Amino acid sequence: MDELTRDQMDELRRDLTEGRARLDDVVEMSKEGSRPVSLDEPIGRLSRMDAIQQQQMTLANRGAYERKRRQIDAALEALDKDEYGNCRSCEEPIGYRRLKARPETPFCLECQDAREP
Numbered sequence: 522m523d524e525l526t527r528d529q530m531d532e533l534r535r536d537l538t539e540g541r542a543r544l545d546d547v548v549e550m551s552k553e554g555s556r557p558v559s560l561d562e563p564i565g566r567l568s569r570m571d572a573i574q575q576q577q578m579t580l581a582n583r584g585a586y587e588r589k590r591r592q593i594d595a596a597l598e599a600l601d602k603d604e605y606g607n608c609r610s611c612e613e614p615i616g617y618r619r620l621k622a623r624p625e626t627p628f629c630l631e632c633q634d635a636r637e638p
């Protein structure tokens with residue numbers, strides 16, 4: 522696997538920054554969606570059951586979003602320190618193709634596979 526070029530690093534930094542902004546939008550929206558459902562509140566076309574189900578979904582998603590947000594922050598920090606692009610487990614370069622697909626990933630494919638059951 523090759524080390525990243527300066528251009529690739531700049532591109533991935535842009536991807537990470539944009540990804541973070543999008544994620545923040547989604548988290549902001551999910552906060553609205555997970556307000557307590559009041560019986561008196563008009564909830565438009567949704568039935569109360571639908572509203573509750575949707576609320577549970579956004580709560581479950583929010584955990585995943587927040588994990589990803591932390592990974593993006595860590596990746597941007599690594600970029601600043603010139604440590605970006607190396608696997609945090611085996612310290613080999615992760616490779617541009619994988620980083621382009623998941624710029625926030627801290628691990629190379631091999632180590633990621635080893636971690637997931």
Ligand SMILES: [Zn+2]
Binds near residue numbers: 613
């Ligand atoms: Zn690795």
